Amino acid sequence: MKITIHSSVLIQELFGDGMNKELEQKILDRWSDWFDTKNPQHSLMCFGFAHDDGWFGIIWKMCEDIEKVLHGGNRQKIEEVEAKLDHKRYFEFIQIKEKFGTLRVYHEGSYPQELVQHVRDIISRAEAESRVTCEECGRPGKTRNDRWIKTLCDNCATTKEVA
Numbered sequence: 001m002k003i004t005i006h007s008s009v010l011i012q013e014l015f016g017d018g019m020n021k022e023l024e025q026k027i028l029d030r031w032s033d034w035f036d037t038k039n040p041q042h043s044l045m046c047f048g049f050a051h052d053d054g055w056f057g058i059i060w061k062m063c064e065d066i067e068k069v070l071h072g073g074n075r076q077k078i079e080e081v082e083a084k085l086d087h088k089r090y091f092e093f094i095q096i097k098e099k100f101g102t103l104r105v106y107h108e109g110s111y112p113q114e115l116v117q118h119v120r121d122i123i124s125r126a127e128a129e130s131r132v133t134c135e136e137c138g139r140p141g142k143t144r145n146d147r148w149i150k151t152l153c154d155n156c157a158t159t160k161e162v163a
C-alpha cells in the first residue's frame with residue numbers, strides 16, 4: 001500500500017504504532033474470516049491492531065472464546081446463516097484499538113441472536129483484562145495517568161519515564 005508521509009503521520013497519530021506485524025499476522029491467519037483488511041470504508045482493520053504487543057494474549061484468548069461460542073456445536077447453524085448472507089460475513093471485527101488506556105473492540109455480524117450476549121460478554125471480559133495488563137509486555141499492570149493514559153507494569157512505566 002502506498003501512502004504519503006503526511007497521511008502516515010496522521011494514521012500514526014490516530015492509531016499509534018500498533019501491534020508487531022508478525023503477531024498481527026498470527027491472528028489474521030488463524031481467523032481470516034473475521035477480518036477485512038482491504039476495505040477502509042467498511043473496516044478499520046486495514047490499519048492493523050491499534051495497540052501494543054502486550055495485549056496479544058488477550059486478543060488471542062478472546063478470539064478462541066468467540067470461536068467456541070460461534071462454532072462450538074453450532075457449526076451447522078453458522079453455515080446455514082452464512083448461506084443466507086450472500087457476501088456478508090457472519091462475524092467480523094471492525095476495529096480493535098487502545099483508548100484511554102484500555103482495549104476497545106468493535107464488531108458486527110449476522111450470527112444467531114441467541115449468541116449475541118455471549119459474544120458481548122467475551123469482549124467485555126477482554127476489555128476488562130486490558131485494564132490490568134501491561135500494554136507493552138503483557139505482565140500485570142495498572143492504568144497510569146501521567147503524561148498520557150496507558151496501562152503499564154511498573155517496569156515498563158519506569159522505562160517510559162527514562163525515555
Ligand SMILES: [Zn+2]
Pocket residue numbers: 134135136137138139141152153154155156157
Ligand atoms: Zn510491561
